[in-house]
Amino acid sequence: MRRMIDVQNIEDIALGAAVLGTGGGGDPYIGKLMAAEAIRQNGPVELVSVDEMGDDDMSVAIAMMGAPTVMVEKMPGGTEAVSAFNAVQSYVGKPIKYIYSIEAGGINSTIPIALAAKMRLPLVDLDGMGRAFPEIQMVTQSLFGITAHPFTMADEKGNSVVLSTIDNRWMETFARGIAVNMGATTIIGAYPASGKQQKEAAVHGTMSFAETIGRTIREARAAHVDVIRALKDVTKGYVIFHGKLTDVQRKTVAGFARGEALLEGIGEDAGSTMRIQFQNENLMAEKNGTIIASVPDLITMVEEDTGEPLTTEQLRYGFRVMVLAMPAHHHWRTPKALEVVGPRYFGYDIDYSPIDERL
């Protein structure tokens, strides 16, 4: 189903993507501004479902790469995205007809909308994660043999890079170092994929899912109904903790924002504690010292009253939050996928246990 994304829809998409962003992906506010401005200048963007892509039609992902803590202070100008797109185009044999979002989280849900408006190309209703993840190879496209290259990077100074690597894990290594040298954040063009490939490999419907989540929050607030309950229902998620932030530690290491948040229980959870560890995104939630949710399932902190999703860089002492855990897309739950995004990849010596089987 084709339809147009306008400035109104962007608000909802950005809000919903921040829920799917699991604390990472950067402040959605910046991407929202960019997308809204691009639509004001160029008109609305067409959103098409993956089924509408011809099997041979090519699409490319446009994203911001780097530590979100830096993104907040360094807003991209917009020409970098065009450069990154054109660089990929110069390597792909046929015209690239579609733009897509590699991750639903935060700024990367809306940066592609801004470019789609500017290039007057449609956006495909899918992403490569159904959430946000910190590393380049962590996309469902990787699991189906789609390569990240030609992978292009551009900065606001005019530097550009094209990388081709033997696998997508090497791409992460090279690109991360360059992103750090580009000032810790950069625009990338990557994972060119045909309609046929996207039908098999992508997480479908993510953009409209994000919009539905955002709209649900907005409408629940307007109607003064329980926004947390509405959020739980629409995401098929679980409230795993209700608490107050007592400590947040974060540092930017090798281009990532790493750290942890500590919470003290409120209400039903009074007397309990929770520790949430993150690397750009929330990875692991421990209640009273026991892990109760982990990647690839989604862990998101939202404000207890408004349901407003919080990025890790927004966390402050005293915030009262609900911690939501939501099931990962089924592509992420295979043994092969868990090698890429499971707890052990991130250094936790535990097996993944799906949130919908735990609770």
Next chain:
Amino acid sequence: MRRMIDVQNIEDIALGAAVLGTGGGGDPYIGKLMAAEAIRQNGPVELVSVDEMGDDDMSVAIAMMGAPTVMVEKMPGGTEAVSAFNAVQSYVGKPIKYIYSIEAGGINSTIPIALAAKMRLPLVDLDGMGRAFPEIQMVTQSLFGITAHPFTMADEKGNSVVLSTIDNRWMETFARGIAVNMGATTIIGAYPASGKQQKEAAVHGTMSFAETIGRTIREARAAHVDVIRALKDVTKGYVIFHGKLTDVQRKTVAGFARGEALLEGIGEDAGSTMRIQFQNENLMAEKNGTIIASVPDLITMVEEDTGEPLTTEQLRYGFRVMVLAMPAHHHWRTPKALEVVGPRYFGYDIDYSPIDERL
């Protein structure tokens, strides 16, 4: 004047280039083996003077990049150089007809010969330094507005990178990080330049100069005449110290071999000390605490009897050496050039004073 380089000539070129290499550029032995093997398989390589290049003929530099301490243990296979060449070719509008050496020092004097043999292309008798230097932007081509890009890097695993930057200093930043991630050493293709550009910007005759130096050492040894004196004459250099190595410190930092060598005087220099600081290449020589030679002039340690040039990674306690200082090419002696390769660039708070004016 056109002529052919065969396996015999490579011995002399490698030996002479190690003198010009000022302690850096990697062990010439590896490059020599590669070049000799390529010539055995493909026949001799034609060496042409820059005047024989048509003004519009294109040439490209092929080199190894990384810490020479690692190069010793990680010999390239040869396919990387072909990949790097082809990647540059794909960006240059016309056929690249010539290969050249970006630095006369060590391995990078002979790696281009190996590729020239393999590709059956002539080598131009020039380089970009007249010596070796540690960073990418430190080539005379830079001083004349020639850009390093399209700059390509390839590793033995099959990864490849193409960089385009706003200036050659940024190229150094990005490429250094990638070289470290490629395992601290990689083959690059860079600085494509026309005959017209090379006539103005390159250091001319470097390959034959290296060969002359190497032949001079070889013949002096065979004739049992004073090899140090012969070396001094052919290089227009000065013997600035005669001493014994008492301490060598080196570490690999951010893709560079950094360190210093301490010497105790022998003979005429008995009672004196010398300290030589290096970053891949020897940068600075202090006698009794006073700087007496510095970049961009060439500082090379050779064995006192054989005149064998020593790379910084070959230095060992007890070695008895002569320290030679040789004048830099005039391209390096302008105020603009000294900003790129003068003592202050390397962190020494002194003005450059040409060796031929000091002594």
